Amino acid sequence: MITDLSKHKDTYRVIGSVEKRTAEIADRPLLWEIPCIKTKGSGVIYTYSPTLLAFLGGLQRRTPSIKAKLLRLPDTRLIQNGDQEFTITFLPKQLTKVAKIVGARKRRHLSAESAENARERLARFRSRST
Numbered sequence: 001m002i003t004d005l006s007k008h009k010d011t012y013r014v015i016g017s018v019e020k021r022t023a024e025i026a027d028r029p030l031l032w033e034i035p036c037i038k039t040k041g042s043g044v045i046y047t048y049s050p051t052l053l054a055f056l057g058g059l060q061r062r063t064p065s066i067k068a069k070l071l072r073l074p075d076t077r078l079i080q081n082g083d084q085e086f087t088i089t090f091l092p093k094q095l096t097k098v099a100k101i102v103g104a105r106k107r108r109h110l111s112a113e114s115a116e117n118a119r120e121r122l123a124r125f126r127s128r129s130t
Helices: 023-027 063-072 092-102 112-129
Strands: 032-036 043-049 052-058 076-081 085-090
Touching: 032 092, 043 085, 043 092, 052 063, 052 092, 063 076, 063 085, 063 092, 085 092
Parallel strands: none
Antiparallel strands: 032 043, 043 052, 052 085, 076 085
């Protein structure tokens, strides 16, 4: 069973990686990723293997402390430590802790009232542009 990030769509902003937003992504769980904000847009959580997830982070100002915090978690392993980036693997049960450390983007949830207001604004905009 492949660790499928798409089951976490209700909590995190899960997007397709390579083909970003094409119909083919839905049935290819290895292409899903969660963007992270504490690494200034250069970090992502993705499926590394059928049983592991990974975090790929670039070298930014805060990245060394993020890397140290991740390596203190149980069942994490540094598998690549390059000049410009690093990769740490972890078990899926650690996703919540890793996501908190790296600032995984949360999915936005609109209230019913906010959604209705947005629909009305969009309808007004569309009527003006045609």
